[in-house]
Amino acid sequence: MQIMSDENAPEFLYILYEVRNRVGYITLNQPQKLNAFHLPMYHEIRRAFDMSAADDAVRVVVIKGAGRAFCAGRDFKYSADLQLEGGLSAWRREYKLFGGVTWFHPKLVIAQVHGYALGGGGSLALLCDLTFAATGTKFGYPETRHGIASKTMVWPWTLGVKVANEVVASGRLVSADDCKHLHLVNEVFPPDELGERVDAIAQSIASSPVGVPELVKRMVNWVMRDQGRVTQQDRQYDVDTAHWDAAGVVPSDWMQSAIAARRTALLDSLKNH
Secondary structure (H helix, E strand, C coil): CCCCCCCCCCCCCCCCEEEEECEEEECCHHHHCCEEHHHHHHHHHHHEEEEEEECCCEEEEEECCCCCECCCCEEHHHHHHHHHHHCCHHHHHHHCCCCCHHHHHCEEEEEEEECCEHHHHHHHHHHCCCCEEEEEEEEHHHHHHHHCCCCCHHHHHHEEEEEHHHHHHHHHHEEHHHHHHHHCCCECCCCHHHHHHHHHHHHHHHHCCCCHHHHHHHHHHHHHHHHHHHHHHHHHHHHHHHHHHHHCCCCCCHHHHHHHHHHHHHHCCCCCC
16 A cells, blocks of 8 residues: 655645555545535645646546535635635636546546535536446536536536436436436445445556556547547637626625525535435
8 A cells, every 4th residue: 555655745735635556546625615616625636636647656546525525516605705806717717627637637537426516526526537426426516596507518428418408407406326327427336335346446447457547548538539529628618708707797695695505405405314
């Protein structure tokens, strides 16, 4: 087992990163906020992915969340503060690269998902090369009910146009079992087995001949690229710019309403578990 030594490891405030048995583990570590992310956390996620890409000892990467959820999406309080401070353009510039952290990563990236994977958190999970979820996990983009449109092409590419329109436009949450049926996730495991099962899958891939999983990923991505996915992903950012420009004039009370609505819905759901 290899674990990064303290003297060589960069300081992370919002995530954890370690290497064990040829697998790099990135853990979103803001459980008190259901791992909702902001720019500082996003920067750390990118750094961890860059480290795993450059480390020959890492064959596979697993990303997961601490606490009760994988990731509840964007930190709305942070976004509201950015809006008031006129800093949304900084978020827009950085977020343009978000989908690429998994797509362009040279190694297979596995999402280990539990609890909730909402908004950008759901996009992160679904943009991984393999996605495994615990029974009871909910995916979705509830922000659409509060004036924020989905900013990733993963939905129509994976679900097809009609289902993507219905799921994303409605903002409804989709169960892990339904996600498997819709080919959004590879497999669904009982919550108490998820970590062990994902570790076994990661170890199996890490034990493959050097370079083979990486080549498979490149070939699969080539197919998607040739079908126009990369072009469409670029087009997304043209829409994204308009989206954020519009967001810049959204009244701050709308943002606060979205914060309150999301927090209430999530807390109510968690109370029922």
